[in-house]
Amino acid sequence: MTQGAPDPKEVGRAYAMAQVGIEMVAPIGLGVALDYWLGWTPWATVAGAVFGFVGGLVHLVSMMNKENRNGPTKPGSGAP
Numbered sequence: 001m002t003q004g005a006p007d008p009k010e011v012g013r014a015y016a017m018a019q020v021g022i023e024m025v026a027p028i029g030l031g032v033a034l035d036y037w038l039g040w041t042p043w044a045t046v047a048g049a050v051f052g053f054v055g056g057l058v059h060l061v062s063m064m065n066k067e068n069r070n071g072p073t074k075p076g077s078g079a080p
Contacts, residue, residue, distance in 0.1 A: 009057045016063055020060050023055050024053060024056035027051045027052035027055070030044075030048055030051065031046070031048025031049065
């Protein structure tokens with residue numbers, strides 16, 4: 001069974017979601033590394049978690065606002 005090529009818009013959305021996940025996890029990893037090297041345990045990890053959560057959330061909200069401005073992506077979805 002062969003399928004057609006994936007929709008580029010859907011692939012872009014999947015990559016953007018993966019980027020949000022990385023934005024949330026990478027600062028925590030950086031905080032753990034700083035804690036290990038500088039002995040700040042646990043403050044750099046806590047700061048990384050906060051910055052990662054806020055940054056990822058801001059990116060997620062901006063993605064949703066952009067999608068709402070562009071209107072529904074599929075026929076029959078969204079408000080009339």
